[in-house]
Amino acid sequence: MKNQPIIIVDAIQKKYRNSAEFSVDQVSFEIIKGEKFGLFGPNGAGKTTLISMMCGIIEQTSGEVHYFLEGTEQPIAKVLTKIGFVPQDFALYPELSARQNLSYFGSLYEIPKNELNSRINFLLETLGLVHVADKKVATFSGGMKRRVNLAIGIINNPQVLFLDEPTVGVDVQSKMAIIKYLDYLNEQGMTIIYTSHHMKEAEEFCDRIALIDHGKLIALDHLEGIKTKYEVEDLESFFIKLTGLAYRD
Amino acid sequence: MRKLIATLKKEGLVLLNDKVGLLIMFLMPIFLVFIITIVQDSTFKLVSENKIDIAINNLDEGNLGDSLVKSLTAAGAFEITTYKALSNKACEALISKEKKLLVIVLPQHFSRDLTQKTSEISQKMLQEFGVVEKNKSSKHLAINNLEIIYDPVLQENYRLSMSNLISSYLGALENQTMITQLYQEMGYDQVPVDLMKLMMKNNTKIVQTPANASDKKMIPNASQHNVPAWSIFAMFFMVVSLGGNIVKEKSNGSFIRLKTIPTSFSLLLMSKMIIYLIVSLLQMVVIFSIGYAIFPHIGLPQLSMPDSLLQLVLVAFVCALAAISYALLIGIYFSTQDQANGFGAVSIIIFAALGGIWVPTFVMPEFLQKVSMVSPLHWCLELFYTLFLRSGSWMELAEGISVLASFSAICLVFVYIKIKKQKLI
Numbered sequence A: 001m002k003n004q005p006i007i008i009v010d011a012i013q014k015k016y017r018n019s020a021e022f023s024v025d026q027v028s029f030e031i032i033k034g035e036k037f038g039l040f041g042p043n044g045a046g047k048t049t050l051i052s053m054m055c056g057i058i059e060q061t062s063g064e065v066h067y068f069l070e071g072t073e074q075p076i077a078k079v080l081t082k083i084g085f086v087p088q089d090f091a092l093y094p095e096l097s098a099r100q101n102l103s104y105f106g107s108l109y110e111i112p113k114n115e116l117n118s119r120i121n122f123l124l125e126t127l128g129l130v131h132v133a134d135k136k137v138a139t140f141s142g143g144m145k146r147r148v149n150l151a152i153g154i155i156n157n158p159q160v161l162f163l164d165e166p167t168v169g170v171d172v173q174s175k176m177a178i179i180k181y182l183d184y185l186n187e188q189g190m191t192i193i194y195t196s197h198h199m200k201e202a203e204e205f206c207d208r209i210a211l212i213d214h215g216k217l218i219a220l221d222h223l224e225g226i227k228t229k230y231e232v233e234d235l236e237s238f239f240i241k242l243t244g245l246a247y248r249d
Numbered sequence B: 001m002r003k004l005i006a007t008l009k010k011e012g013l014v015l016l017n018d019k020v021g022l023l024i025m026f027l028m029p030i031f032l033v034f035i036i037t038i039v040q041d042s043t044f045k046l047v048s049e050n051k052i053d054i055a056i057n058n059l060d061e062g063n064l065g066d067s068l069v070k071s072l073t074a075a076g077a078f079e080i081t082t083y084k085a086l087s088n089k090a091c092e093a094l095i096s097k098e099k100k101l102l103v104i105v106l107p108q109h110f111s112r113d114l115t116q117k118t119s120e121i122s123q124k125m126l127q128e129f130g131v132v133e134k135n136k137s138s139k140h141l142a143i144n145n146l147e148i149i150y151d152p153v154l155q156e157n158y159r160l161s162m163s164n165l166i167s168s169y170l171g172a173l174e175n176q177t178m179i180t181q182l183y184q185e186m187g188y189d190q191v192p193v194d195l196m197k198l199m200m201k202n203n204t205k206i207v208q209t210p211a212n213a214s215d216k217k218m219i220p221n222a223s224q225h226n227v228p229a230w231s232i233f234a235m236f237f238m239v240v241s242l243g244g245n246i247v248k249e250k251s252n253g254s255f256i257r258l259k260t261i262p263t264s265f266s267l268l269l270m271s272k273m274i275i276y277l278i279v280s281l282l283q284m285v286v287i288f289s290i291g292y293a294i295f296p297h298i299g300l301p302q303l304s305m306p307d308s309l310l311q312l313v314l315v316a317f318v319c320a321l322a323a324i325s326y327a328l329l330i331g332i333y334f335s336t337q338d339q340a341n342g343f344g345a346v347s348i349i350i351f352a353a354l355g356g357i358w359v360p361t362f363v364m365p366e367f368l369q370k371v372s373m374v375s376p377l378h379w380c381l382e383l384f385y386t387l388f389l390r391s392g393s394w395m396e397l398a399e400g401i402s403v404l405a406s407f408s409a410i411c412l413v414f415v416y417i418k419i420k421k422q423k424l425i
Helices: A047-054 A076-082 A098-108 A113-126 A142-153 A172-187 A199-205 A223-230 A235-243 B002-017 B019-048 B064-075 B088-096 B110-128 B156-185 B193-201 B222-237 B239-251 B254-259 B265-298 B309-333 B337-355 B366-374 B376-388 B394-421
Strands: A005-014 A024-032 A036-040 A062-070 A072-074 A083-086 A160-164 A191-196 A208-213 A216-222 B052-058 B078-084 B102-106 B147-150
Touching (some): A005 A047, A024 A062, A024 A191, A036 A047, A076 A083, A083 A142, A098 A113, A098 B002, A142 A160, A142 A172, A160 A172, A172 A191, A191 A199, A199 A235, A208 A235, B002 B019, B002 B239, B019 B222, B064 B078, B064 B156, B088 B102, B088 B147, B147 B156, B156 B193, B222 B309, B222 B337, B222 B376, B239 B254, B239 B337, B309 B376, B309 B394, B366 B376
Parallel strands (some): A036 A191, A036 A208, B052 B078
Antiparallel strands (some): A005 A062, A062 A072, A208 A216, B102 B147
């Protein structure tokens, strides 16, 4: 069903202990099935906190996240097999090879052995890691580690994929390979929620864009809608217009 | 079950790929057990088997100095070089240049003083027996001391044991002189040869018997202490590997990723415990095998194994569990590897020192002996002593096992509280 929301974020708030301000403050939006949703903002805007609450890593102070992955609402624990998460850090075991990492995380989803092996081979092939499949990840370049990080996040073939700055610190080739593969996954029906502060990526990749600053949602629209509404040529101008030029920590 | 097997496999692979960690876990205790046992055993042999290289500066004008030298030489414990009339500087040079461990200086009036002392006693005895008339006053003599000049690096206990050995020969010489004088006072020319032989030969022997319940008399030696002691140390030193491993997974985001995967965090911790439990038991098997099979071939005392294998396995298991629980606690509570490794390693060294791994607790001051009870390594060592040296019963093992099981439970409860607080389970 087109335009069917599969995740509803409802007035969500997060205040960390020992912090005077909300890191995420009264944010509400919907994720539509099959879309590529970009969550953008300067450093410290609250993107990672928001995406972490959406995939159940941290608990919100107030507000709710509703999941409708199978049509009816389900708690987060029930949808874990259907979501994938690619964190900003290399959340993998550098002492193990790419294949061993994929095999371990895949086994935790209890994917049948033969199916898991063919998925691992497919991912290694698609992400250009076949030649280093059995080498320790510790010996990989930043771009190769990012690709392994991505492969782990999609080993369960999720319906919804959360990516937190998946292209940070990689060269243009790896960045393009990652974006191209995310496009492919989206064409196969995967919903993608993506955080970044690279405006160019957002323009090329996302269907809808949310801009968050100081924990608040300050804009949410399609690219063309944003350009018209804010009378800007590109997203970078839009970003500066709304968030200013002051340093962010 | 598949998740458990996958996690066990992952933990095993991570560990096998951590070459430095494996070296610390296996090679370090093997080196320690070899080095410390050889050092302790050779110190023991230095006193009991080897001849100790000493010098005697005999300034004595009489002949009792020569008699003492003769009996010390006959004792066979010393390699003696005798000098006459050396200065103090020359004696010190014997230690610094000739590498003598100590120099005994027999004073100029050694014979005169010793004879006068013994004469005074024999006179007193004869007066008491009524053989001679009592004198009005007896003159007490100031006796020149026998001096021992020693190498300052010589340990106090070693110095004392040599001093005691010399004292016992000095005592025998005094007795001999006193009896000779008694005979002379009573009008005999000399002590009958038979009596003198009887006195010298018929010493009461001291038989040392270790108190243990087994028929198999296990003699305390360097191996019986060091093999279990350093195995325990190695088990606990695993805090560097296991604690660091947990901190690394926390900081690199692997724990966070696990929260988005349908798996249990306790499964991960359980897998770590199982893998490291296997490693601990392997450490023990390797080190004990070295003590049992290799030590005798390199001249070290063989490790005597306890009677009950079941007791040994249970004790090893309880000790390993305590070590792993402590490592988990450190790993969960510290946020950087530097903190975890630093605190973990230092705490184990302190626990080891308190627990009697290096120096037995019975030689510690009383308050420190009480403090040593807080060290899990003390309880582990006590359990192994009970098994290896006292052939203890289940009842005797029960206290140590209960203490270590409680220690493990407390650590695991704190681990649970922390991970619950972090919403990891």
